[in-house]
Every structure is written in structure tokens, then in C-alpha cells.
Amino acid sequence: MALLDVQDLSIDIGGIKPLDSIGFAVDKGETLGIVGESGSGKSLTALSIMGLLPLIGGRVERGSIRFDGMELTRLPEPDYRRLRGRRIAFITQNPMTSLDPVIRVGEQIDQVARLHLGLSGSAARRHSIEIMERLRIPEAATTYHNYPHQLSGGMKQRIVIAMALAANPDLIIADEPTTALDVTIQAQIVQILGELVREKGVALILITHDMGVVAQACDRVVVLYAGRVAESNTVSAIFASPRHPYTQALIGCIPRNAMERGSLVGIPGLVPSVARYPAGCRFHPRCTRSESLCEREVPVLERLASGAEIACHVADKHEAAHA
Amino acid sequence: MTAPALDHSPGFLAEARRTTLGKVFLSPKGGITGAYLLALVLVALLAPWITPYPYDAQNLPLASQPPSLANWLGTDEFGRDVLSRIMYGARTSLSVSVTAITVSVFIGMCLGAAAAYFGGLLDRFITAVIDLSWSFPELLIALILVAIIGPGLTSTMIAIGVAYLAQFTRLTRAEILALKNETYIEATIGLGASHSHVVFRHLLPNAMAPVIICGMLATGDAIILEATLGFFGLGAQPPVPSWGAMMSSGTAQIFKAPWVIIFPGLVIAITVVAINLFGDALIRALDIKSKIREG
Numbered sequence: 001m002a003l004l005d006v007q008d009l010s011i012d013i014g015g016i017k018p019l020d021s022i023g024f025a026v027d028k029g030e031t032l033g034i035v036g037e038s039g040s041g042k043s044l045t046a047l048s049i050m051g052l053l054p055l056i057g058g059r060v061e062r063g064s065i066r067f068d069g070m071e072l073t074r075l076p077e078p079d080y081r082r083l084r085g086r087r088i089a090f091i092t093q094n095p096m097t098s099l100d101p102v103i104r105v106g107e108q109i110d111q112v113a114r115l116h117l118g119l120s121g122s123a124a125r126r127h128s129i130e131i132m133e134r135l136r137i138p139e140a141a142t143t144y145h146n147y148p149h150q151l152s153g154g155m156k157q158r159i160v161i162a163m164a165l166a167a168n169p170d171l172i173i174a175d176e177p178t179t180a181l182d183v184t185i186q187a188q189i190v191q192i193l194g195e196l197v198r199e200k201g202v203a204l205i206l207i208t209h210d211m212g213v214v215a216q217a218c219d220r221v222v223v224l225y226a227g228r229v230a231e232s233n234t235v236s237a238i239f240a241s242p243r244h245p246y247t248q249a250l251i252g253c254i255p256r257n258a259m260e261r262g263s264l265v266g267i268p269g270l271v272p273s274v275a276r277y278p279a280g281c282r283f284h285p286r287c288t289r290s291e292s293l294c295e296r297e298v299p300v301l302e303r304l305a306s307g308a309e310i311a312c313h314v315a316d317k318h319e320a321a322h323a
Numbered sequence: 324m325t326a327p328a329l330d331h332s333p334g335f336l337a338e339a340r341r342t343t344l345g346k347v348f349l350s351p352k353g354g355i356t357g358a359y360l361l362a363l364v365l366v367a368l369l370a371p372w373i374t375p376y377p378y379d380a381q382n383l384p385l386a387s388q389p390p391s392l393a394n395w396l397g398t399d400e401f402g403r404d405v406l407s408r409i410m411y412g413a414r415t416s417l418s419v420s421v422t423a424i425t426v427s428v429f430i431g432m433c434l435g436a437a438a439a440y441f442g443g444l445l446d447r448f449i450t451a452v453i454d455l456s457w458s459f460p461e462l463l464i465a466l467i468l469v470a471i472i473g474p475g476l477t478s479t480m481i482a483i484g485v486a487y488l489a490q491f492t493r494l495t496r497a498e499i500l501a502l503k504n505e506t507y508i509e510a511t512i513g514l515g516a517s518h519s520h521v522v523f524r525h526l527l528p529n530a531m532a533p534v535i536i537c538g539m540l541a542t543g544d545a546i547i548l549e550a551t552l553g554f555f556g557l558g559a560q561p562p563v564p565s566w567g568a569m570m571s572s573g574t575a576q577i578f579k580a581p582w583v584i585i586f587p588g589l590v591i592a593i594t595v596v597a598i599n600l601f602g603d604a605l606i607r608a609l610d611i612k613s614k615i616r617e618g
Contacts (some may be wrong), residue, residue: 050513085515092513097506102528111524113512164512 002027003203004049004171005066011048013058018044018274021063022229023301024222029201031194033218033235035250039271041227042207043093046173049205050090050138051080053198068170086116089164091174095157095181099148105159106132106144109166116167131162135192146217154185161192171203172196178213190217211254215239226271226282229301233308243308243315245287281313289314346608352603356597363594367413372449376408379562387580397582399572405583408564409590415565416594419476419558420545424598425482428538430484431491436522438492439499451491452498461486465548466557482552483545492498494537498530532609536602550591566591 003026009022016057016200019041026032036042047053049065065072067088075083084090092098100108105188109128113119118128124143132140135158144294148156157177164172174193178186197204205219214235222232223246231244242248249267272278278285284294293313301311328504347353366373375395382402390397413524438449456464465482472478485547502508503526546566553567561568565585573584 052509052513054508055512081515081517084513084517090510090513092506094506098510100507100511100525103524111516112521115515115520160510163510166355167515318567 001066001069003068004205005048005064006045007064007066009045009048009063009065010061011044011053011058013044013053013056013062016274017061017227019048019227022224022227022303023063024220024229024232026171026203026205026220028203029197030220031197031204031206031218033208033214033221034224035211035214035221036224037209037271039226039274040174040224042209042224043175045224046175046205046207049173050084050088051075051077056278082116085112085164085169086167087169088171088173089167089169091160091172091177093176093179095153095160095177098160099156101148103147104145105148105151105156106146109159109162112163112166128162128166131165135162135165137162145183153181154188156188157181157185157189158192161189165196168200169202171205173205173207175207176209177206178208186213187216193217203286211250223250226277227274228282229309229311230283231308231310231312232301233306233310237306237308243310244312245289245315246283249286249288281311287314343605343608347601347604348488350604352600352605353608356601356604359593359597360601362391363413364417367417370414372411374404374410376404376407378408378411378564379403380407387576387583389580390582397580399569399574399583405489405569405586408569409566409587411581412564412566412569412587413590415476415553415559415563416546416549416567416591419480419549419565420483420542423480424487424538424542424545426480427484427487427541428491428534431488432495432527432534434488435492435495435497436499436527439496439503439520440522440526446496449492453492456485457493460547461544462551465552466555466568469552469557474560476559476563479549479552479558483548486548487541487545490537490541491534495530496532498533502526502529521556536606536609539605540599541604543595543602546591546595546598 005025007023009019011019022041024032024034024046034042034045044053044058047056047058048060049067049072053059060073063073067083072080074084097103106125106128109131110119110124112139113124113127117124117127129140131143132143137143137155137158143151143155148159151159157180161177177193178189181189190213193204193206196202204217206213208214218235220232221235221238223230223238223244225246231238231242231247238247239251242251246267253266255264256301266285271292272282272285278295280296281287281290281294281299284290287294291314297313299311299313301309303309348357363386380403382398385394385398385402385430386400388394388402389397394404394406396409398404399408434453438446465479468482468485469478472573484531508521511521516524549558550567550570553565553569556568556571556573559565559568561570569587570584570591573580573587577584
């Protein structure tokens with residue numbers, strides 16, 4: 001059984017249902033990418049796993065989140081609190097605002113170690129500096145005493161990752177960890193996260209809208225569209241033969257070599273707002289291949305023999321055709 | 324990627340300018356008012372040893388004398404030295420207002436933080452009570468409270484503390500409501516921190532600076548409020564001197580011996596202006612935005 005197994009997860013926030021029957025699994029030493037445009041429910045998926053939906057007034061309506069044999073949807077808050085940071089760590093979207101501006105960065109890492117590992121002052125400090133060094137933060141002992149405003153964006157993101165690592169978690173959920181950084185730093189951060197998965201065997205959920213990051217770091221990928229899973233497959237298969245028209249369109253948005261000027265196309269339209277999801281397949285108004293069936297009936301997520309999952313009426317589901 | 328040391332001329336002054344207090348005292352505004360306030364605090368602390376006369380030494384033959392070499396600021400209707408009484412009065416005014424405001428800031432921060440952090444019914448209850456008290460002038464609240472508890476220094480402190488509680492509570496609540504949605508709070512909760520850790524280690528330290536400034540400025544108002552209560556005879560009871568009570572006794576002979584009312588009034592005015600200007604300098608020095616620019 002996988003370390004984290006999410007099945008049929010639906011959530012409710014004040015009467016609207018931004019996530020509908022989401023499911024995926026991730027195991028130790030594995031990286032799962034969750035991809036989708038803004039508003040597709042990526043970050044809400046992360047909040048659900050962290051048990052932080054009540055913060056934004058939401059709740060799990062249906063489905064299960066099993067972590068290492070525990071059912072998280074029914075876990076009482078005090079137990080959940082011991083899990084957060086200790087076994088499941090969360091790397092938030094924007095490193096610029098993820099650190100408390102009035103506390104030295106090193107002490108912020110200390111706090112996690114003190115809280116979960118019961119380390120005292122100097123032991124926590126040695127522990128923090130050790131993690132900082134492992135993340136290749138130059139002059140870790142000096143940086144330890146800096147305030148967040150004295151560090152660059154990439155350094156701050158490393159501190160945030162160090163905080164997530166401080167208590168040796170089994171699962172790390174990174175919500176767009178590279179979005180706010182410039183491209184060279186992005187690559188470094190993705191590389192650091194990849195090393196963690198390989199060397200320490202943690203499970204990593206990488207939430208992103210950047211297919212480039214997915215290609216570089218993930219083993220499997222779940223494509224979300226408007227709160228539903230559109231397609232899920234291994235990274236190599238999804239890039240080699242995307243089946244869902246939405247996945248195809250997403251991959252079509254990646255610039256490639258030898259492209260002619262102006263030939264890069266976006267996907268027309270926007271992700272529908274959560275209050276006005278269209279009936280049937282939620283992608284049909286933007287889909288180039290939509291049929292009348294798509295407007296009426298919700299496509300179910302089908303599991304193919306190869307392990308790929310796809311929810312579409314029109315996509316080609318014959319494995320041989322793509323072999 | 325640590326911040327490079329920008330300072331290439333490490334002198335004592337340059338070093339001092341880097342600290343918050345250094346910035347306050349080395350600015351002209353903060354330096355002058357800070358020196359005045361420091362002197363006032365020293366006078367208040369050392370009053371029993373440095374006043375030329377005891378505050379209650381009556382000398383009826385010398386009643387209502389104008390300022391002279393023996394009595395620099397003149398004498399009152401009982402022949403008591405006005406200067407000595409003002410110096411002793413500083414003890415009353417400062418201790419009452421500073422104690423009251425300190426306690427009020429502390430309670431206000433706790434109430435405001437609880438209201439903003441937990442929200443819901445608790446927030447509505449606290450906000451309703453605080454807003455209700457906010458709708459009355461501070462003086463009215465203070466007068467009602469003193470009328471209920473009875474005159475005296477303790478009731479003056481309670482009255483001042485309650486009268487200014489609303490503004491600290493509201494300010495803290497507003498600050499924390501804004502901070503609550505910061506990513507680092509979400510991140511801290513995501514790493515398993517408890518409510519008290521989030522509130523006391525992250526929210527309050529970030530909300531503190533403006534509330535402390537507000538408390539500093541309110542101390543100036545509190546001195547006026549204390550003087551007003553004293554003026555009405557509701558504060559310090561005779562013969563303990565307070566600036567307000569001294570002015571009150573001076574009204575009787577405002578034309579015959581104007582110095583009895585003018586000098587305490589002048590000290591109140593200067594002190595309040597000094598506290599406000601000092602608070603201003605503190606705002607500049609504590610400005611987090613400019614700190615980020617320097618870093």
C-alpha cells in the first residue's frame with residue numbers, strides 16, 4: 001500500500017465544491033506532480049491533505065485520505081497537529097512571504113526541531129545548521145543569524161525547505177515551490193528536492209503549473225482541470241502520448257526548439273469559476289474535439305491496462321495505437 | 324548570500340545609529356524630547372532627595388509669593404514651594420499614567436489577539452463591548468469609573484486603563500487580522516505549531532510595534548486625563564501633589580498668584596508635547612519598511 005492514498009476526495013467550502021472525486025497515490029522515494037491551471041484545485045488538494053481546510057472555512061465532504069494506514073479525514077486536530085511538520089511537511093507557494101520577518105531564519109528552523117524532536121537550544125541550532133549545509137546554503141553558520149529580508153529569494157526558499165526537513169518528514173508537499181523564483185534558481189531548487197527524494201526516500205508531491213518542472217522532477221503526474229482529474233500517468237508516457245485533449249493542449253503550450261515565431265498557442269478561454277462549472281465534461285467549452293455527449297455526461301475516470309487513468313469521452317483509449 | 328557589511332567607518336556614533344534606540348536619540352526631535360523625558364523620570368525617581376523643600380511643608384506667612392530666589396516658581400496659598408510640588412507631582416503623573424497604559428496595552432493586546440485569531444462569537448462579543456466603550460469619550464468613561472470606585476490613585480489608574488483599552492484592542496485586532504492571512508502563518512501552522520505558538524511567537528511580535536507606539540502616544544493623553552481627574556479632585560488626594568490638583572487649587576487665585584496654575588500647566592503641556600514628538604521619532608526609527616530598504 002502506498003504511503004499516501006487519496007481516493008474519491010470531494011471538498012466543500014461554503015456550499016461550493018471546488019474538488020470533485022480526486023484520487024491519487026504516492027509512495028516513498030516517489031515524486032508525484034499535480035498539474036493544472038490557476039483555479040483547478042491544486043492548492044486545495046494540498047490543504048486537504050494537511051488538514052488545513054478549516055482555516056479557509058472548508059471541509060472534506062466525501063472520500064478518504066489514507067496516510068501510512070491512518071485515515072486522515074477522521075483524525076482529531078491534536079493528532080493532526082503532531083503529524084504536520086513531523087511526518088507531513090508543507091512548503092508554501094511564495095518564499096518571499098513564507099518566513100516570519102521578525103525572527104532570525106535559523107531560529108525559525110530551530111522552532112520546528114524543538115517542537116517535534118524536542119531538541120534544546122544548542123542541539124536544535126546544530127541540527128538546523130546541519131540541514132542548511134545539506135541544502136548547500138553558503139556560510140550556513142552566518143546565514144543562521146540573518147533575518148529574512150537579508151536573504152535572496154532562492155536562499156529564502158532553501159530556508160523554507162530546511163524548515164520542512166527539520167523533523168525528517170516522510171511526505172513533503174511543495175505548493176509551487178519555484179513559481180516566485182527566477183529560472184536558474186528554479187532549476188537548483190528542483191534539483192535539491194529531487195536529491196531529497198532519491199537520498200532520503202521521502203515522498204514528494206510537487207504542485208505546479210510548469211510542465212518543465214514536471215518533466216525534470218516527477219515520476220507520475222496527475223492533471224487536474226476544474227477540480228477533477230483529467231488524466232494521470234507516468235511522466236514519460238504523458239509527454240510521449242498525452243491522451244486527454246486538455247493534457248495535449250497543456251503540452252502544446254511548452255515552447256520547443258525549432259518553433260516558428262508566433263506558432264506557440266495558448267488554450268483559448270479560462271478555467272471556469274468554481275460557482276459556474278459547466279455540465280458534463282468541465283473542459284468541453286474549451287475543447288477542440290468536444291461532442292454533444294461531452295456537454296451532457298460527466299466522463300468517468302477510466303483505468304487503462306498500462307496504469308494510465310483518463311476521464312474523457314473522445315480520447316483514444318487503445319493502448320496499442322500509441323505503442 | 325549574507326548581507327554585506329555596508330558600514331565602512333565603524334565609529335561609536337555610526338555604530339549607535341544602527342540600533343533603534345540610537346536612531347531615536349540621535350535624531351534632533353528624539354534627542355531633545357528624549358533628554359527631557361529622561362530628566363523628568365530622574366526627577367520623579369529622586370524627588371525626595373533633590374527637592375528644595377518637602378512637598379507638604381507649609382509656610383503661611385510666605386503664602387502666594389511670586390517666583391523668587393528662595394522659591395524659584397513661587398509658593399501656593401499655604402506657602403508651599405511650587406517647584407518642589409511639581410517635582411513630586413511628576414511621580415504621581417508619570418507612575419499613574421505609565422502603569423495604567425502598560426497594563427492597558429497588555430490586556431488590549433491579549434483581547435485583540437484572541438478576537439482576531441479565534442474569530443466567531445468571541446470576536447463579536449469582544450468587538451461589541453470594545454466598540455461600545457469606544458463610542459464614549461475617554462474622559463466620560465474615566466469619570467464614571469472613578470465615580471463608581473471612589474476617588475484615589477488606584478481608581479485613577481483603573482479608569483485610565485479602561486478608558487484607553489478600546490484603542491489598543493482595536494489596533495491589535497486589526498493588525499492580527501491582516502497578519503493572520505500571511506503565508507508564514509499558514510506555513511507555521513502547516514509545520515504543526517499550536518495556537519499559542521502562532522499567537523505568541525509569530526502574530527504578537529509582528530503586531531507589537533504599532534501598538535507600542537500607540538501606547539507611547541496614549542501615555543501623553545493619559546497624563547492629561549490624570550491631570551483632569553486630579554483637577555476635579557478625583558485623583559491624588561491632598562496633600563499628595565499631582566499636576567492636575569495643583570492647577571485646581573490655583574484657579575482660586577488665578578489673578579492674585581497666577582504662577583500656581585501656570586507652572587504645573589506648562590509642565591503638563593511640555594511633557595505631553597515631548598511624549599508625542601518622542602513617539603514620532605520612535606515611529607521613524609521602528610519603521611520596518613525603511614529597515615528592509617537598508618538591508
